[in-house]
Amino acid sequence: MAGRGGVSTGVNLGALRSHNTALVLDLLRTAGPAGISRLELAERTGLTPQAVSKITARLRLDGLAAEAGRRASTGGKPRTVLRLVPEAGHAVGLHLDRDELTAVLCDLTGAVVAERRAPLDLGAGAETVVEGAAREVETLLAGSLKAGRGLGVGVALPGPLDHAAGVLHRVTGFPEWNGFPLRDVLARRLDTAVVMDKDTNAAALGVAVREPHAQTGASFAYLHLGTGLGAGLVLGGSVHRGARTGAGEFGHQVIQLDGPLCECGNRGCVEVLCLAAVGRGDVDGAARVLGAAAANLVALLDIDEVLLGGRTVAAHEEAFVRGVGAVLDERARRAGADRAVPVRAAPGGARGVAEGAAQLLLGPLFGLVARPMGGI
C-alpha cells in the first residue's frame, strides 16, 4: 500500500484508450504464436467482449494484430484466434561491455532477427566508442530490411549511470566517461529514440519479459558475476532502479564486518570475498559467499526467484547454482519457510543483456512503462 502504483497524473480518454490497447497487445504478446481469442482477451482484461472487438479491430487495421485460425467449437461458433504480427515493429538492443559490443535487432515479440558482435574498448574515448557503436547499429539495420517501423535503440552498459538523464557517471576504470550524455549523443548521431540503462537492469528486464510467470507482479533478482558483481532487481513486476539508478549495488554489500579490504574502501564486501575465492580456485567457496549475500537479499525483499548470470558464473554454472541454492535452502529451512527460493542460471546467455536492452523500447508498447521514479 501507499503509492498510487504509478500514475500520479490525471487520465483522460486518450490515456485510457492507449492503456487498454497496450494491455491487449501485451496479452497478444504473451500468448505467443498460439494466439488468443477475443473472449479470452475480454476475460483477462475485464473489459466487455464488445470493447475487445473494437480494440482488436483497430489493432488489425494498424497491422499490429492478425487473425490466425480458429479454436475447436464447444457447441457453437468457434472462437477466432488472434496473434501479434511480429514484423510490425523492431527495436535495436545494444550491449556495450568492457571489451565487447553486442547489437541485436528484435521484432515485436522480442525475438532476435539479426545480431552483430564486435570487439570494443570502452577506454578508447567517448567519440570513438559512439562512432563505432553507431556504425554497428547501421550495418545491423542495413543488413535486414524491415517493413515495420523502428522503435529506437536501447543501450545497456556497466554503471553507475543515470538512466533518466541518459548520462554516465564514473564507470569503474574509465574516468573519462564521467558525465558523458551518451543517450542524447547517440540519439542525435542515429536520429532515433535512444534509451539507456545499466546492463544488470537490462538483463533483469529481459528475463521479466521472457518469463510469463514473472510478469504478474513477481519479484526476482538477477545476480551478475563477471569481472565485478552487480544485481538487477525486479520488484512487484517492475525493475527497481531508485531515484539515481543506483539500485542493484550488490557487489559492495558488506557481509563480513572485519573482512578483507575491498577496492571500494570497505571491508568484507561480497565482491571481494567472492572474487578472492574464485581467484584461488575455490568455486564452491565463492558460491557459498554469493549465496550468503543472496540470502540476505531474498529475505529483505521477499524475492521469488534468483537468477545467476555473467562470465564467471557461466564458467562454473552448475557449481554456482548448486552452491547458492544450498545456502538459500539452509536459510529458508531455518526460517521455517515452506520451500526455498529457486535458483537457476539466467536464460539468454551472453545475448541476454542486449535482448533486454531492446525491451527498453519494446516494453512501453505493451504497457511496461518507463518509470524514472514511479512509472505510469
Added chain:
Amino acid sequence: MAGRGGVSTGVNLGALRSHNTALVLDLLRTAGPAGISRLELAERTGLTPQAVSKITARLRLDGLAAEAGRRASTGGKPRTVLRLVPEAGHAVGLHLDRDELTAVLCDLTGAVVAERRAPLDLGAGAETVVEGAAREVETLLAGSLKAGRGLGVGVALPGPLDHAAGVLHRVTGFPEWNGFPLRDVLARRLDTAVVMDKDTNAAALGVAVREPHAQTGASFAYLHLGTGLGAGLVLGGSVHRGARTGAGEFGHQVIQLDGPLCECGNRGCVEVLCLAAVGRGDVDGAARVLGAAAANLVALLDIDEVLLGGRTVAAHEEAFVRGVGAVLDERARRAGADRAVPVRAAPGGARGVAEGAAQLLLGPLFGLVARPMGGI
C-alpha cells in the same frame, strides 16, 4: 522499466472517473488546511480546468470538499480555495504490540481525533485478544460520535503474517497464533472492513503519507529497533511487501559471516550483533552495526532517506541517529556520492504504527491503492 506500474486490468470510464477523483482528493489532502485552488489542481493533475471544476463539484456535493476562502487577486478574479473536509470520513488504526494495544481514530486527513491505550498480552490466546481489541475499538468509536462514515479498521502487528490473506504466521514467541485468520475474525466481530499489515509496514506507510516530499515516488526505509529489528520499505512511493508479506526481514541480515550465533540459526545477524551491543551498554557500537546494515540496504535499493524508530532507538535517539548517519556518510563518501542519505528519527513516535494502520484504509480513498502483488 518493466511492469505496468500496477494496472494489469482493463480500465473503463468508471475506473477512470474514480482514478481522477482520487487524484484530486489526494492533492486536497496534501494541501492541508491551506487548501488548493481549482487551477492549481488542473496544473498538477494535467486535466483541464473544466474537468477539475466538474470533479470538485461532485466532491462538494458528496461533502468531501468545501470552499475555503480565496487567494489574493493577481489582476483578475481571485482563485477560490478548496479544502478537504476532514470529518467526512474516519478510520480506526489498531496497533497490537507484544504487551500493549493502541487504537486511534483518524479523520480523512489522517489526524488523530481519539486515542485509547491498554495493556495487552498477545500470548493470552486468540479469542481473548480479539475480544479485547474489539471492545477497545467499540469504546473508541462510542466515545466520539461521528458524522462521516467509518471506513473500517486497519490492524498492525508484528510479523510474520500474510497481509493479502489476513492470516498470521508463527509470531515469534506465540506459536498459538500460527494460521489464525485475524482479519476475517475481526471483520465479522466488528462488522466492518478490516485490513491487516506488519507493524513496520504500517509505520512506513504512515511516514509516507505524512511527508509530502516522500510521495512522489521516493524510496525510504523505516528501521524499527525494539525487542527485535525489522524494516518497512517504501520503494518508488509504495510499500514493498513481496508476495508473502515477507519483505522487510532486516533483523536477520547477515553482516558477519563468522559472527555469534543468532536465535534464528544463522551467524552474525544484525539483530544479534546490535542487541548484544545494546545489552552491554555500548549504544555507539549498536548504532555502528545498525549503520553498516543500513548502508547495505541504502546501496542495494538506492534509498533516499533512513528513518529510525522503536523503543530501543527512542531511548537513545541522538546516539542512534548520529551513529547510523556517520556510517552512511562514510560509505557514501567512499562511493563518491554527492551527499549522504539523511538519517532521522521517525515522526509519530509511539503512536506512529497505529496512525499508519489507519492509513491502510484511508490510502485507497486517495488512490494509494493496496497492491497485494502489483497494485493499480
Added chain:
DNA sequence: CCACTTAAGCAACGCTGTTGCCAAAGTGCA
C-alpha cells in the same frame, strides 16, 4: 468609469466502453 485580466461555469462535442440486439457459424439430435 472603463478597459483589461483572471476564474469558473454552461453547453455542445468527440470519444470511450457498455448495452441491446442480430447475423454468422458451428454442434447435436430427430
Added chain:
DNA sequence: TGCACTTTGGCAACAGCGTTGCTTAAGTGG
C-alpha cells in the same frame, strides 16, 4: 437433411468521461 440450440462477434444506440468554445463573475489598474 432439417431444425433447435449454442456460441461468437459485429452493428447501433447509449451513457458518461474529459475537452472545447463561449459566457458570466469578480477582481485590478489607469
